[in-house]
Structures are given as C-alpha cells and as structure tokens.
Amino acid sequence: MAQLLSACFLILVSVQLVKSSAVFELNVYSFTTTSSSVCKQSRDCQVFFRVCLNYTQDVISYRLACSNGTGLTGTFSSDQSSIFTSAPITVPFNLNWLGTVSVIIEAWNAESSNDQPTENLNNMIGHFATKINLTIGQKWSLGEQIGEKSELRFSYRVVCDEFYYGDDCVDFCRSRDDPFSHFTCDDAGNRICLHGWKGQYCGEPICFSGCSEEHGHCMAPGQCNCRYGWQGPRCEECLPYPGCKHGTCKHPWECRCEKGWGGLLCDKDLSV
Incomplete structure (x- = not known):
C-alpha cells in the first residue's frame, strides 16, 4: 500500500511539473538549401523539423543545451532541394519567462516514410539558432534565417493553453454542468451561467418567479419550496x-x- 501511495504521489507531482498554462507554437513554411540533396533517397523524400527553447537572452546554438522545452513535427514528403509548409510545432511554455528566448530550429531527413521521427545526427540537413521576443497573443510573428547555403522562414506565437485565459494565461475556465456548477466560458474566459442558474460559480438556482426570498427556497431552477410555517405558490401565505x-x-x-x-x-x- 505504501508503495502504491508513493507511486500515486510521484505521478501527481510529475503532472504538476509538466503542466503549463501556455504553449509556444512554431510553423516552418519555407526551407531551401543548395548545399546538397535534402534527402538520401530521391524516390521517397521524407523530412521533419525539431525546435527547442532556451530561457536565456543569449543565443544558444548547441542542441545539448535544449533543456527548457522541445517539439517535433511528423514526417512529410518533400522534393530534393526545398520544403514548404510543415505542421505547427507546439511546446509547453513556462510563463515565468516571457520576453527574449533562444530558439534552435533543425531540419532532419527521415530515411523512409515508414520511419518515426528520429534524431540521428547523420540525418540533420539544417541547423538554425536565433533569439525572439515572446508575448501572449493569437497573431503570428514572422521570422527568417538566411545563411550562405540555406534559407529558413517561419512564424511563431505564444497562446494560452486550453482552458486558460488572460494576458498572463492565469485565468482558468472550463465549462461544466454538474451538481456544483453550471456554466460555459466566453472567449475571454468569463463564466456564463446556464439558464436557470446564478452566482459567482453558477451554483445557485433561480427559483420560480416571485418566490419569496424570505419564506421560500429552491434546490433546482423553477422551484419554490416553502419554509416551515408558510404555504402557497410563492410561499407568501402563513399557516x-x-x-x-x-x-x-x-x-x-x-x-x-x-x-x-x-x-x-x-x-x-x-x-x-
């Protein structure tokens, strides 16, 4: 039993450690190179991208320094010298570091369409390091890296994680309809009570219209239950x-x- 409780505790702690209230998203939409063929196999050219964040204002180009969040795309087809439009890469983001961060973006060759994305260093076909400024917002910012033999163009943004809202993504709102609360969330994360409910957390039922607040009460919307000593549709008649x-x-x-x-x-x- 003690081991089970210890395991449960570790799981809960690990969930709390990886939980983020925001995500960093990066989309590579153009990568070209003239140094050599992008893929080893001309008939089945498969590539993927990797990105990592480093919470520092200095540009860190070494991949071993990637310790503050990383993400991969899936593999997708390309021609022999250029890649256009990849799926967005998402990385859980620690909002304790909003501002300038160091970003490493890598292009990789996957040997065949049946391979899962791997990180065999022999298959790296592009490596870029830059620093960007991160703020919360839905609008994509554009970035580019131009070298002697390759060019990379991308867009990026930081958005609140699901159910989080506000300028700092600290306002939590998740729609619920259970014995404790009855509400949905608007685009700003405000609670909107379902029909028949009121209160800060939408847990107070709205009684039958005209039901005496002093002598009546309700457990569900539309009711009017009389307190001891009172009667009538609106609980206004004494016994x-x-x-x-x-x-x-x-x-x-x-x-x-x-x-x-x-x-x-x-x-x-x-x-x-």
Whole structure:
C-alpha cells in the first residue's frame, strides 16, 4: 500500500511539473538549401523539423543545451532541394519567462516514410539558432534565417493553453454542468451561467418567479419550496394555528379571529 501511495504521489507531482498554462507554437513554411540533396533517397523524400527553447537572452546554438522545452513535427514528403509548409510545432511554455528566448530550429531527413521521427545526427540537413521576443497573443510573428547555403522562414506565437485565459494565461475556465456548477466560458474566459442558474460559480438556482426570498427556497431552477410555517405558490401565505376555524394569520401559527368569532381556535360564535 505504501508503495502504491508513493507511486500515486510521484505521478501527481510529475503532472504538476509538466503542466503549463501556455504553449509556444512554431510553423516552418519555407526551407531551401543548395548545399546538397535534402534527402538520401530521391524516390521517397521524407523530412521533419525539431525546435527547442532556451530561457536565456543569449543565443544558444548547441542542441545539448535544449533543456527548457522541445517539439517535433511528423514526417512529410518533400522534393530534393526545398520544403514548404510543415505542421505547427507546439511546446509547453513556462510563463515565468516571457520576453527574449533562444530558439534552435533543425531540419532532419527521415530515411523512409515508414520511419518515426528520429534524431540521428547523420540525418540533420539544417541547423538554425536565433533569439525572439515572446508575448501572449493569437497573431503570428514572422521570422527568417538566411545563411550562405540555406534559407529558413517561419512564424511563431505564444497562446494560452486550453482552458486558460488572460494576458498572463492565469485565468482558468472550463465549462461544466454538474451538481456544483453550471456554466460555459466566453472567449475571454468569463463564466456564463446556464439558464436557470446564478452566482459567482453558477451554483445557485433561480427559483420560480416571485418566490419569496424570505419564506421560500429552491434546490433546482423553477422551484419554490416553502419554509416551515408558510404555504402557497410563492410561499407568501402563513399557516394558521392547527384547528383554527374562523381566523387568519400574519405570522405562522397565529389564529386571529374574524369579526363575530372568538376563542383560541376562533370557533365560538359571539353573536349567540
């Protein structure tokens, strides 16, 4: 049991360590080279890209220094000297370092379409290192690296992770409809209560229209459940004292006799 609890604890800790409230996205849309053939096999030219982040203002070009996030594309076909449009690369991003970061972008040859992306150094066909400024936003920024024998053009951005919002991606909102909360989220991450619910977390039901706030309550939208001593569709009618025959009440358990009647239960005819 102790080992199981320890394993569960480690899993929870690891999940918290890798959880990010934002992602860095980079899209390579043009890579050309004149140094040599991009692929070894002319009939089946497969490539992929790798990117890594280094949280430093200095440009780090060594791939061994990539310790702050990395991502790969899948493999895709290309011709012998150029590559156009790859799938975006996404990297979980630590928002403690918004600003200038060092980025390494690498182009790789996959030996065949059946291979999974690998990082055999003999298959690297391009290597670029630069620094860029990161801010939160949906708009893509453009970048390019032009060398003596190769050119790389790309776009990048940092966006909030799923369910996170705001300038710093710290506002969390995830739609839910369960016994505790009933809401959806708008584009800014604000909670929008579902029909029939209210409150900060949309957990308070909206009672039947006109239901007395003082004498009624509800457990679900549209109800009006009367508190002890009250009755009626809107819980505005007091319950008289049990057995009261010719009397009324302003407060529960009273028996105020109508004209011409008396007694504890208003059952004595005073005109006799």
